[in-house]
Amino acid sequence: MVGSRLPPFAPSIQETIVRMMYSGRSRLERNKKMNRRRFLLVASAAGLVVRPAAVPAAGQKPAILGGKAVRSEPFPSWPKFDSREEEAILNTLRSGKWFRGWGENVNRFEKAYAELMGARHCLATANGTSALLTSLSALGVGPGDEVILPPYTFVACVNVILLLHALPVFVDTDPETFQMDAQKVEAAISEHTRAIMPVHLGGSAVDVDAILAIARKHKLPVVEDACQAPLAEWRSRKVGTFGDTGCFSFQASKNLSSGEGGAILSENEELIAKCYTFHNNSRGRKVDSYDFSYRARGANLRMTEFQAALLMAQMTRLEEQSRTREQNARYLTSLLREIPGILSARMYDGCTRNAYHLYMFRYQKEQFANLPRAAFLKALRAEGIPASGGYASLNKEPFIRNTLDSRGYQSIYGKERIKRWEQTNDCPENDRLCEEAVWLTQNMLLGSRHDMEQIAEAVRKIQVHATELERV
Numbered sequence: 001m002v003g004s005r006l007p008p009f010a011p012s013i014q015e016t017i018v019r020m021m022y023s024g025r026s027r028l029e030r031n032k033k034m035n036r037r038r039f040l041l042v043a044s045a046a047g048l049v050v051r052p053a054a055v056p057a058a059g060q061k062p063a064i065l066g067g068k069a070v071r072s073e074p075f076p077s078w079p080k081f082d083s084r085e086e087e088a089i090l091n092t093l094r095s096g097k098w099f100r101g102w103g104e105n106v107n108r109f110e111k112a113y114a115e116l117m118g119a120r121h122c123l124a125t126a127n128g129t130s131a132l133l134t135s136l137s138a139l140g141v142g143p144g145d146e147v148i149l150p151p152y153t154f155v156a157c158v159n160v161i162l163l164l165h166a167l168p169v170f171v172d173t174d175p176e177t178f179q180m181d182a183q184k185v186e187a188a189i190s191e192h193t194r195a196i197m198p199v200h201l202g203g204s205a206v207d208v209d210a211i212l213a214i215a216r217k218h219k220l221p222v223v224e225d226a227c228q229a230p231l232a233e234w235r236s237r238k239v240g241t242f243g244d245t246g247c248f249s250f251q252a253s254k255n256l257s258s259g260e261g262g263a264i265l266s267e268n269e270e271l272i273a274k275c276y277t278f279h280n281n282s283r284g285r286k287v288d289s290y291d292f293s294y295r296a297r298g299a300n301l302r303m304t305e306f307q308a309a310l311l312m313a314q315m316t317r318l319e320e321q322s323r324t325r326e327q328n329a330r331y332l333t334s335l336l337r338e339i340p341g342i343l344s345a346r347m348y349d350g351c352t353r354n355a356y357h358l359y360m361f362r363y364q365k366e367q368f369a370n371l372p373r374a375a376f377l378k379a380l381r382a383e384g385i386p387a388s389g390g391y392a393s394l395n396k397e398p399f400i401r402n403t404l405d406s407r408g409y410q411s412i413y414g415k416e417r418i419k420r421w422e423q424t425n426d427c428p429e430n431d432r433l434c435e436e437a438v439w440l441t442q443n444m445l446l447g448s449r450h451d452m453e454q455i456a457e458a459v460r461k462i463q464v465h466a467t468e469l470e471r472v
């Protein structure tokens with residue numbers, strides 16, 4: 001009676017058993033002879049191995065209707081730290097070397113991160129946005145150019161393109177994987193395309209093979225956004241090492257964090273030197289402080305010695321945390337697979353490791369008595385499972401349109417080209433995904449298998465009571 005992996009079974013049997021487990025007007029309650037022990041026997045005879053602790057008292061109402069929540073304890077907190085981080089920060093403080101030009105922490109981190117990722121070069125940056133901006137700028141992206149990107153991503157991706165006065169060209173999402181649909185990239189390429197920016201969303205991988213093949217065919221550089229995917233792999237090689245550059249974020253919510261922080265990986269020495277110059281106020285890597293010669297346009301997007309010190313300490317935890325996330329995510333997928341209307345994000349075959357920055361699934365309300373996603377999320381949160389609906393349709397954000405209507409954009413592109421952009425800016429699969437998606441954050445995967453069981457249990461409980469909830 002202990003295991004809790006639910007084997008596949010017919011929906012009708014499942015429905016009956018789930019109703020017996022949760023419904024206030026269940027057969028279990030009506031049939032006085034059928035005690036809990038007998039119920040468990042029946043359930044296991046039907047092919048359902050029930051974990052006793054996961055079976056709530058009969059008649060339990062959803063928490064949002066005043067019942068007892070599935071879970072009352074919080075999920076694991078984030079970030080994790082101990083004396084390793086305290087020492088690293090204090091040592092940096094006491095050294096008085098807070099800037100990368102005076103200390104060695106950033107240099108050390110760059111070396112260690114390149115080694116961990118299997119990359120030749122690494123440049124640390126102030127944050128992930130800087131890493132993307134620096135990459136595009138070093139590749140020469142500018143006014144008049146187009147950059148291909150997915151709409152299912154963080155706003156920074158489109159912002160860096162707009163900051164360089166280039167045009168973002170959105171490629172629709174593959175709803176099964178939540179990743180940019182590589183099969184639709186080629187159709188988005190024009191004579192103006194200057195770069196492709198795929199995103200390894202949620203810690204999973206885009207179809208790297210397909211994207212690299214298209215990029216090679218059209219001789220286009222690739223900037224991989226691996227901000228959510230440190231340690232994720234494509235055919236056993238780390239993502240972020242396939243493109244001309246690979247960009248990472250160490251912002252507070254990310255799997256490897258220093259509050260803010262970022263990095264660029266590259267195999268190309270000339271390109272990473274250009275990146276260095278751009279991020280270091282137009283000055284190259286090996287100049288003494290008396291050298292005021294400038295090489296190219298740039299900004300100050302440097303990482304501090306404090307960030308690097310923190311990252312070196314956090315890196316000692318990354319592998320183990322990633323393993324825990326992956327194991328829990330796999331288990332959660334096996335539990336959610338048994339719930340009709342819950343479709344966990346699929347991984348492409350080439351994705352040999354998922355960093356699980358997010359656990360993502362699609363919620364199909366038809367299987368929940370048409371309960372709207374917002375109500376499902378609210379009910380789930382009431383059960384003690386914090387979940388969000390994730391991104392809205394980025395390509396339809398009014399600020400993008402407003403930017404293209406600005407004086408600068410109008411003078412670069414003209415009315416006709418902006419109009420054509422608008423006519424082709426359509427990602428229907430993504431729009432649907434934005435209405436169906438449900439996200440759990442990476443810290444929720446750092447606990448126990450029991451946590452995963454409670455997530456699945458809460459989802460089931462809501463499904464069984466969906467008709468009552470609709471009226472909330």
Ligand SMILES: *Cc1c(COP(=O)(O)O)cnc(C)c1O
Nearest residue numbers: 127128129154156227249250251
């Ligand atoms: C976090 C993130 C960024 C931006 O990184 P910051 O460090 O917050 O600037 C870019 N792209 C994706 C996909 C991200 O998740």
